[in-house]
Amino acid sequence: MCLAIPGKIVEIASDNPHSALVDVVGMRRKVDLGLLQDDMPVSGDWVLIHVGFAMSKISEVDAIEQMRTLEMLGESEAAVQEVRGYGLEEPQDQQAS
Amino acid sequence: MKYVDEFRDPELITKAAEEIKRLAEPKKHYRLMEVCGGHTHAIYRFGLKDVLPPNIELIHGPGCPVCVLPMGRIDDALSISADPHVIFAAFGDMMRVPGTNGSPLEHKARGMDVRIVYSPSDAIKLAKMNPQKHVLFFAIGFETTAPSTALTLMRAKSEGLHNFSVFCNHVTIIPAIRAILDSPDMRLDGFIGPGHVSTVIGCRPYEWIAKNERKPIVVCGFEPLDLLQSIVMLLTQLQKGEAKVENQYKRVVPWEGNRAALRAMAETFQLRPYFEWRGLGFISQSALRIRDEYAEWDSEQRFHIPGIRVTDPKAAQCGEVLKGVLKPAQCKLFGKECTPENPVGALMVSSEGSCAAYYNYEHRKAALVANIGSAA
Numbered sequence: 133m134c135l136a137i138p139g140k141i142v143e144i145a146s147d148n149p150h151s152a153l154v155d156v157v158g159m160r161r162k163v164d165l166g167l168l169q170d171d172m173p174v175s176g177d178w179v180l181i182h183v184g185f186a187m188s189k190i191s192e193v194d195a196i197e198q199m200r201t202l203e204m205l206g207e208s209e210a211a212v213q214e215v216r217g218y219g220l221e222e223p224q225d226q227q228a229s
Numbered sequence: 230m231k232y233v234d235e236f237r238d239p240e241l242i243t244k245a246a247e248e249i250k251r252l253a254e255p256k257k258h259y260r261l262m263e264v265c266g267g268h269t270h271a272i273y274r275f276g277l278k279d280v281l282p283p284n285i286e287l288i289h290g291p292g293c294p295v296c297v298l299p300m301g302r303i304d305d306a307l308s309i310s311a312d313p314h315v316i317f318a319a320f321g322d323m324m325r326v327p328g329t330n331g332s333p334l335e336h337k338a339r340g341m342d343v344r345i346v347y348s349p350s351d352a353i354k355l356a357k358m359n360p361q362k363h364v365l366f367f368a369i370g371f372e373t374t375a376p377s378t379a380l381t382l383m384r385a386k387s388e389g390l391h392n393f394s395v396f397c398n399h400v401t402i403i404p405a406i407r408a409i410l411d412s413p414d415m416r417l418d419g420f421i422g423p424g425h426v427s428t429v430i431g432c433r434p435y436e437w438i439a440k441n442e443r444k445p446i447v448v449c450g451f452e453p454l455d456l457l458q459s460i461v462m463l464l465t466q467l468q469k470g471e472a473k474v475e476n477q478y479k480r481v482v483p484w485e486g487n488r489a490a491l492r493a494m495a496e497t498f499q500l501r502p503y504f505e506w507r508g509l510g511f512i513s514q515s516a517l518r519i520r521d522e523y524a525e526w527d528s529e530q531r532f533h534i535p536g537i538r539v540t541d542p543k544a545a546q547c548g549e550v551l552k553g554v555l556k557p558a559q560c561k562l563f564g565k566e567c568t569p570e571n572p573v574g575a576l577m578v579s580s581e582g583s584c585a586a587y588y589n590y591e592h593r594k595a596a597l598v599a600n601i602g603s604a605a
Contacts, residue, residue: 136425136481164350166380167490180428180481183320183370184348185377187487188428194480201452205274214321217347220354 135202136180136187137211138195139163141173154181156211157199161218184218238454245457246280252464259285260416261463262553264406265423266293266581267451273590275453285460288553289583291405292423294370295322296575296582297506297551298398301537303328306367306396307336309532316342316359318352319367326578329539333367349381349395356385356393363392365528368399372429375399375517376490379497382519385526396528397519400504402426403434404515408506410442415552419463421456422448424478431486432474439472450478497523505538507575508547545574550583557587564592 139154144165149172154163164185165172171189173179178195179186190198202208253259263269269289272278278287291297307328310317317333324334324345337343342362346352352366368378378395385393402423409415422435427448435446445466449459459477466473476482497520504516519527528534541547545562549555557563557576567573569585576584 136428164348164377164380167376167487167493170487170489180425182425183374183377184350185380187373187376187425187490188481188483190481197452204453205271205451214347217345218351220346220351220358 135207135211135214136182136198137202137215138190138198139179139181139186139215140192140195141175141177141179143175152186154179154186156181156215159212159215161215161221163218181215183214241454242280242457245454245461248461249280249285249457249464250282252461252468253282253285254468255284257284259418259464259467260288260553261285261419261421261460262288262290262409262417263421263449263456264290264292264402265421265426266290266296266579266583267424268421268449268456269293269583270581270586271451271453271456273586275456276590277453277456280457281460286553287421288417289550289586290420291409291506291509291551292371292402292426293576293579293581293583294374294398294400295326295579297400297405297508298326298369298575299505299507300328300539300541301505302396302398303333304330304537304539305534306365306528307333307341308535308537309396309528310336310341310343310365312363313342314362316344316355316362316364317367318344318346318355318364320347320369321345322579323367323369327572329537349378350384353381353385353388353390353393356390360392363394366393366395368395368397371400371402371423371426372490372494373425375498376429376487376493379490379493382497382523382526383493386523391525394526394528394531395519397498397517399498399517400506401500401515401517402430404512405506405509406438408509408512408515409552410438410444412552414554417444417553418467419444420446421459421463422446422474424448424450424455424482427476427478427482427486429487429490432476432482432484433486435474439474443472445472445475447475447477448482450481496520507541508551510548541575542573547574547576547584550574550576557584558592560584564588 139156143153145151356364447459498517524530546560576582
């Protein structure tokens with residue numbers, strides 16, 4: 133829950149400017165941009181994500197470093213599992229395991 | 230240090246470690262508190278203690294939201310969810326946290342409808358997918374996750390979603406730091422400030438620590454180099470007799486914080502007069518409740534709450550460990566009755582709790598070394 137996961141904005145929804153498709157290590161999920169409404173990111177920007185909400189914009193270099201930090205902390209799998217779970221994409225029983 | 234070769238800048242790491250040794254006066258003993266549980270985890274994981282001189286002591290702070298949550302809150306939420314029309318939804322971190330009659334996962338095994346969500350938005354989605362049921366979202370966390378809950382509440386209201394509510398356990402970091410500083414048996418020289426909480430609240434709320442308490446505080450990132458650089462910055466201030474708020478994590482934390490996030494929190498939450506913290510007791514104005522304008526989406530206003538209070542076993546010395554009076558292994562229960570698999574006290578519950586971090590990295594390592602030694 134306290135993980136900050138870096139992701140790259142691929143596409144901002146045409147019908148909802150607060151919803152974006154974000155790429156996290158090759159996985160694409162919808163992320164909420166509502167907390168960045170004072171400084172809205174655009175496609176191609178990198179963001180740090182907490183529990184499905186982009187919380188801050190960061191540089192690409194820092195995004196790559198953040199992923200490395202998560203790996204060093206042994207948290208990268210948990211991060212990937214979290215992102216995979218956004219949008220209730222997996223059956224619940226698998227998530228609980 | 231375990232992973233030194235994997236670090237981005239091993240030379241910079243070595244340089245920072247040397248700088249720390251140079252700055253630390255041999256006759257002094259420095260007690261620095263890292264407030265955030267993420268930092269505690271990183272310190273043990275990276276073995277940072279091995280590169281610090283022995284007179285620099287890191288005290289592990291209260292910044293693990295799962296750890297400081299009183300068991301009664303879990304019992305209260307689970308009592309609402311005993312109704313077969315209620316779905317209990319929470320982050321994965323909560324699933325194994327014990328209530329009096331077992332964890333949410335154990336309740337699920339006994340038939341309760343318990344679901345893991347990875348985002349509060351998904352709790353809303355769950356409510357829409359199950360219109361005949363009520364989804365209770367068990368919200369937890371410091372200012373890092375509170376804004377996401379806030380936006381979710383605003384969305385539930387604007388969409389007129391009636392089968393969804395939030396059981397709010399959000400806490401705020403500043404009153405916890407104040408409670409620790411007010412504790413008579415506490416002596417600290419400075420703080421390693423939380424990184425991601427500060428993304429939201431910024432650096433200004435820490436200024437009273439510098440001005441009134443005359444303690445330096447450095448907001449810090451999560452890489453080994455970040456932690457060492459922050460310690461250099463703290464020692465530099467201490468050497469000069471200064472007490473300032475500094476931001477080592479500028480690449481992510483703006484001085485003013487995230488105003489949109491703070492606005493969303495102000496719209497939906499207000500401070501509770503007091504809230505109980507496991508290990509620390511009741512702390513004034515240290516937690517958030519949902520504003521009356523959002524009462525329909527507040528589980529506590531919508532349902533009858535038993536208000537269960539469960540005191541921790543007296544033998545568990547969580548409070549002393551939280552305040553740095555005792556090291557994790559000095560608690561009578563550590564590694565015996567209380568382990569990450571069967572946590573008795575708060576700090577063993579989450580991987581970010583100092584007892585669990587100490588157990589996973591130091592205790593297991595020591596046990597392994599002992600086994601190898603006896604086998605040789």
